[in-house]
Amino acid sequence: MKDHLDLHAFADGELSAAERAEVEARLKTCAVSSKTFESVQNLKSVVGEKVEPVTCLKTWAKCTERLDELEKRRKAERFVSKYAWSMCASIALMIGFVGVFNRAAGGSQVATGDVARMVAGLSPLSQRAPQDRSVDMSQWLRDVSQGAPVGAQANALQPVSYSQGVVDNRFVTIVNFQDASGQVSLVIVKGAERVDGMTPQVGRSSYNAGQIDQMNCVSWTERGFSLLLVGDRPHEELGRIADTIRGQ
């Protein structure tokens, strides 16, 4: 009998009645088989009796925690799969509503970040400003900006170039001025009554101060226009130039 497998099966109670009878008969006559069978039985009982049960209460507790987590995840997945369309529709509606609200509430204001974009967007359309000193610069400035409130003393500054166009549905004019200290830019945005991202300028309550593209800037709003003066100069000096432009 190859490897005495039948003796193991006999010890394990895995033989049919006929096979059992055959093995029992052989055990009576074969000493080797008899000793092997005894050895199998003893080993089984030694292992069965002496191996101690494992302690696993803590591990079971961890298992139930894992099951709780799985349940929570399933619950969330069920919720999402059940209400996915309605959630998508709600989010789309919310985005639409917020967009409409922003349009309504924020239409009359412009952010400093937008101004930088406006300046960059208009630059390629730059045109030369009139160089003739006899031209009334204040009038010219009002003309190119579609009526921005700029004053008579603007003649003290020399415009070099200007650009104009429509950005974000707003008419924008940029005029670059030159004086002994260099260039400053006046950005005129029609229809914007507030500039976000600026703080009131110290000592000059009629202006707000801030920075655009790492350059100092002062802004003011008047008669439906937002005006920003941007240049690489201190806010105080920009404020004085702004006074000149406003005719104050």
Added chain:
Amino acid sequence: MLFGRRNTRDAFERQAEKVFPSVFGTALRLTRSREDAEDLAQEAIVRAYDAYERFDGTNFKAWILRIVTNLYINRYRQRQRGPQMGSLDEEGVLEPMGDETDVPDRQLFDELVGEEIEEALARVPDDFRLAVVLSDIEGMSYQEIADITDVPIGTVRSRLARGRAMLRKQLLAYAKREGYVKEEDIIDLP
């Protein structure tokens, strides 16, 4: 619906808790590391719960031990150290057990304690050890072991006989080292 899920969870936990010592014990004897066994047993419980709806309702213990075994083979076996299949051919001829000494096994192993048997068992290669654990510790039938390990019954019988022979040799060597067996009693100790 909610109550249905609650009932499913309760039914699963009732069955799983009852067989969990077998799940953890088998995991421990397969991995030979408490940390890995905890990980394996937890993962098996989670997988079983996940697949509980597909359980045919006949033999929960065999079903969950099959999950443990498959997980072990797929995840842990590659990085386990120690004896694997070894050089033993499953179809090779095995010497009959009980030839080494004239002293009955009962007397030979009487002094051994559970921990020493576990150590000897840990030295038996995976497939043979699993067959011995499932049969002699967990009390599974040949058919159940065949289902759990996904091999024919003939292979189960063969692995079991070889596993026991290897375990006995380990125990005999251990008994000799510890002085439980006198040298003169041993005829041919491997």
